[in-house]
Structure formats: C-alpha cells, structure tokens
Amino acid sequence: MIEISGLTKAYGDTRVLDGIDLTVADGQIAAVVGPSGAGKSTLARCINLLERPTSGSITVSGQDLAALSGKQLRLARREIGTVFQSANLLRRLTAAQNIALPMRHQGVPEAEIRRRVGDLLERVGMLQRANHYPSQLSGGQRQRVGIARGLALQPSVLLSDEATSGLDPDATRAILDLLTELRDDLGVTILVITHEMDVVRSIADHVAQLDHGRIVEQGAVADVVRRSDSPLSRALLPMPTVPAADGRRLWTLRYRGAVSPVWLSHAGRDLGDIAVLAALVEESGDTSVGRLTVGLDPRLDERRVVDVLADLGLAAEPVTSLRAVRAESAA
Ligand SMILES: Nc1ncnc2c1ncn2[C@@H]1O[C@H](COP(=O)(O)OP(=O)(O)OP(=O)(O)O)[C@@H](O)[C@H]1O
Ligand SMILES: [Mg+2]
Known part of the structure; x- marks a missing residue:
C-alpha cells in the first residue's frame, strides 16, 4: 500500500509537486497521467527515494519513508522496484547479469541469485535470451528484463515510469499483461506513469491526473469513466x-x-x-x-x-x- 499525503517537492523557489494526496491500495494498479512537465517522474522519484520530498509524507507498507535514514532507508528501498522508459540496462552485462545486479549489491548468496534470476527470466518470458546483451534485444524485450530487474529484490511496490512508451501495440500489450499478471500472482502494488490513455483503460484500477504539480482529478477508473462532465x-x-x-x-x-x-x-x-x-x-x-x-x-x-x-x-x-x-x- 502506498499512502502519499501533502507531498511537496520544490527545486529552489519552484514547486514541482504541490500538495499531492494519493493512496494506492495493496494489489492495486494505479495510473498517474498528465502533460509533460506536470511532475509525474518527480513523483516517482520521491516514492522510490531517489529524491527527498520537501514536505509531506510517503508511507509504503506502513513505513514513513521521509522519516528514515541510513540503513533503514536502504532497506526500505528494496520494497520499491522501478522500471523506466529506456529500461536503463547496463550495456556490458547480459540480461541475466543485469537482473542479478541489485541482488549482488545487497549481498544475496550466489546460489540464491542464480535461482531467482532463473525464476524471474521465466516469469517475464525471457529464459531463452538469458545470455543476450541489451543491444541484441528488442525494445519490448529490454523492458521485460527491466521489469525482472525491478522485481529482483521482491518489492511490494513496482513503479513504472513510461515503461511502454515507444513500444509498438503488441509489445505494449505484452508488457501490460505481464504487469497485470504480477499483480495477480505476486500481489505487487503497481504505480504506472503514462501518457497513454489506452494503458489506463486496460490495466488501471485507479487514475490520477497531475497538472502543474497538483492532482486535479482522481478516482477509480470505473467511476471516472462514468462521470458525465469531467x-x-x-x-x-x-x-x-x-x-x-x-x-x-x-x-x-x-x-x-x-x-x-x-x-x-x-x-x-x-x-x-x-x-x-x-x-x-x-x-x-x-x-x-x-x-x-x-x-x-x-x-x-x-x-x-x-x-x-x-x-x-x-x-x-x-x-x-x-x-x-x-x-x-x-x-
Ligand atoms: N532536478 C531538478 N531541478 C529543477 N527542476 C526540475 C528537476 N527535475 C525536474 N524538474 C522540473 O520539474 C518539472 C516536472 O518534471 P517531471 O520530470 O516530473 O515531469 P513529467 O511529468 O515526468 O514530464 P514528462 O511527461 O515530460 O516526463 C519540470 O518543469 C522540470 O523541469
Ligand atoms: Mg517523466
């Protein structure tokens, strides 16, 4: 569960996020939409702790992230996996090695890493490509590896920042099916940042529209589509x-x-x-x-x-x- 309350992020005098309230229940898929520059990625970076909020609170699985420091913060980071638009895989590492990386950093034993990498590759349908380098993979395949890497530390929350942008409709569909499957099988709570409304329609339970750092409208997708004047x-x-x-x-x-x-x-x-x-x-x-x-x-x-x-x-x-x-x- 993600609970964001009164979240503000300022760079100098500019408020990029301005009083965000957003709750994503366990096992839900929430989508954040909004124009370029609205603050979507900044919101994602605050949730995964790459950025410190200026004020407000972000609670993930009952833990207030803003109150943490040092070792606790590193532990809390494991709860949150992130997938970016360009997957950000390391070029010199194979698919399997990229997925293993976060576990190596955390000192997970080698045998355990091998086992989990195998499981993850299978889950994202990339077992046959384990030893391929990113340059040998298609965009959709790289995204699958990115998702597997995001799941490596068994997070309870997965953030996806434009993970399907630039993919063709079939590859997009495959990634969306995979996200839905992860939610259904593993109970992962998912926050999808996207500018594609068909992504929202097909997978999201909840949708929030961000504009100039504020949420201007939000609700259950089922309710929002029934609103007559919104x-x-x-x-x-x-x-x-x-x-x-x-x-x-x-x-x-x-x-x-x-x-x-x-x-x-x-x-x-x-x-x-x-x-x-x-x-x-x-x-x-x-x-x-x-x-x-x-x-x-x-x-x-x-x-x-x-x-x-x-x-x-x-x-x-x-x-x-x-x-x-x-x-x-x-x-
Ligand atoms: N480190 C930073 N320092 C100063 N301003 C920043 C910083 N990061 C982001 N911004 C500003 O914050 C605003 C929101 O940026 P953000 O990347 O969150 O937008 P976005 O909604 O993800 O847009 P897009 O759809 O183009 O990805 C932008 O005006 C951007 O210039
Ligand atoms: Mg962005």
Missing part, C-alpha cells in the same frame, strides 16, 4: 462524432466493469429499438469499458431509461442537444 473522463474515453438522430432522443451511456457483453439486447427488451450512433467499447479480460451515444424512443420515461440501464451497470444521461455532443466530442 476532463479526465473525456480524455479516457473520447467520444466519436455523432450522426443525425433520426427523430430519436439522444442519450449518453457510460460504463466500466462487469457489464454483460450482451447488455444491449437486454436493454432493448425494456426500451425497444436502440440506435447505436457512436460508440467506444473495449474488452479487456473480464472488464469492459464503454462510452456510447444512442438514440431511443422519445416517448420513453426518462427515469425508467436511467433505471433500466443502471440495473445493467450503465450510467445513462439524456443529451440536451446534438450541438452539446459535438462540442463535447471536440473538447
């Missing part, structure tokens, strides 16, 4: 353009979570014909995320539409005018 919600699920409504009444529907994939036909039994005019729907494991504009019979009672859809797990809201939808989709 910049983060629109960024997470941008709305496609809506064609003419053809005499029907326009509604916006949002959902995320265990919604039946056949909710549309269920809803149709109660609400009659449903014209799907625009939709963004993604399935990922047992979770689906969707945002749609649909046209319904204008004679339907508003309350009833909301209730029927709420029973199926969708938030529904009538669209006041087509212009409003277009304005929203353009935002």
Whole structure:
C-alpha cells in the first residue's frame, strides 16, 4: 500500500509537486497521467527515494519513508522496484547479469541469485535470451528484463515510469499483461506513469491526473469513466462524432466493469429499438469499458431509461442537444 499525503517537492523557489494526496491500495494498479512537465517522474522519484520530498509524507507498507535514514532507508528501498522508459540496462552485462545486479549489491548468496534470476527470466518470458546483451534485444524485450530487474529484490511496490512508451501495440500489450499478471500472482502494488490513455483503460484500477504539480482529478477508473462532465473522463474515453438522430432522443451511456457483453439486447427488451450512433467499447479480460451515444424512443420515461440501464451497470444521461455532443466530442 502506498499512502502519499501533502507531498511537496520544490527545486529552489519552484514547486514541482504541490500538495499531492494519493493512496494506492495493496494489489492495486494505479495510473498517474498528465502533460509533460506536470511532475509525474518527480513523483516517482520521491516514492522510490531517489529524491527527498520537501514536505509531506510517503508511507509504503506502513513505513514513513521521509522519516528514515541510513540503513533503514536502504532497506526500505528494496520494497520499491522501478522500471523506466529506456529500461536503463547496463550495456556490458547480459540480461541475466543485469537482473542479478541489485541482488549482488545487497549481498544475496550466489546460489540464491542464480535461482531467482532463473525464476524471474521465466516469469517475464525471457529464459531463452538469458545470455543476450541489451543491444541484441528488442525494445519490448529490454523492458521485460527491466521489469525482472525491478522485481529482483521482491518489492511490494513496482513503479513504472513510461515503461511502454515507444513500444509498438503488441509489445505494449505484452508488457501490460505481464504487469497485470504480477499483480495477480505476486500481489505487487503497481504505480504506472503514462501518457497513454489506452494503458489506463486496460490495466488501471485507479487514475490520477497531475497538472502543474497538483492532482486535479482522481478516482477509480470505473467511476471516472462514468462521470458525465469531467476532463479526465473525456480524455479516457473520447467520444466519436455523432450522426443525425433520426427523430430519436439522444442519450449518453457510460460504463466500466462487469457489464454483460450482451447488455444491449437486454436493454432493448425494456426500451425497444436502440440506435447505436457512436460508440467506444473495449474488452479487456473480464472488464469492459464503454462510452456510447444512442438514440431511443422519445416517448420513453426518462427515469425508467436511467433505471433500466443502471440495473445493467450503465450510467445513462439524456443529451440536451446534438450541438452539446459535438462540442463535447471536440473538447
Ligand atoms: N532536478 C531538478 N531541478 C529543477 N527542476 C526540475 C528537476 N527535475 C525536474 N524538474 C522540473 O520539474 C518539472 C516536472 O518534471 P517531471 O520530470 O516530473 O515531469 P513529467 O511529468 O515526468 O514530464 P514528462 O511527461 O515530460 O516526463 C519540470 O518543469 C522540470 O523541469
Ligand atoms: Mg517523466
């Protein structure tokens, strides 16, 4: 569990982080998004203790990191593994040697190191490439080795700072699946820093938007995508353009979570014909995320539409005018 409270980081007179409050529960995946320069990497560096916060507290697994020094600090560092965008592998070391490095620094016995390196290589699907040097690996493979190295000291928290940036969609998918697997199998708490909204949609439980060193919006992804009037919600699920409504009444529907994939036909039994005019729907494991504009019979009672859809797990809201939808989709 990571608990950040009132975290401030200043360089000289410039406050790069300004009163950050963020909690990531055990075994959760949280995403921090935000524009370049917002302070995302600084936040990561404060959590993994590469930077000292100016004020505020960061508690990892019940331990207040700011209060530690010397040996305690070195011990606490082991609780937190980090993966960076460029994986930062040492060129002269093989994949296996890179993964072994943090354990060597900590004086882990050689036999134990060999065993754990084998396990980690297997876990990240790199056993066949154990003796390859970084220059002989693809970007996605280097990231896997970086993740294995981040896990070498069996941390309870894994920080990923743009670990999938610059990877192609398949390699990104493979890394995201790996992160989800680590969370599910090892119970690692994961903080993902990213500018890619599809990464957030597909793996995060919680999302926080950072801007100018402050969290301007945050919440469970399932809740945020259902918010009707929120910049983060629109960024997470941008709305496609809506064609003419053809005499029907326009509604916006949002959902995320265990919604039946056949909710549309269920809803149709109660609400009659449903014209799907625009939709963004993604399935990922047992979770689906969707945002749609649909046209319904204008004679339907508003309350009833909301209730029927709420029973199926969708938030529904009538669209006041087509212009409003277009304005929203353009935002
Ligand atoms: N050591 C430092 N000294 C002074 N200013 C710094 C230092 N490190 C970061 N900054 C400033 O802090 C701000 C936030 O930087 P940070 O690297 O955290 O942004 P970011 O959100 O990770 O951006 P990006 O998406 O481009 O990686 C920037 O304006 C940066 O110039
Ligand atoms: Mg950064």
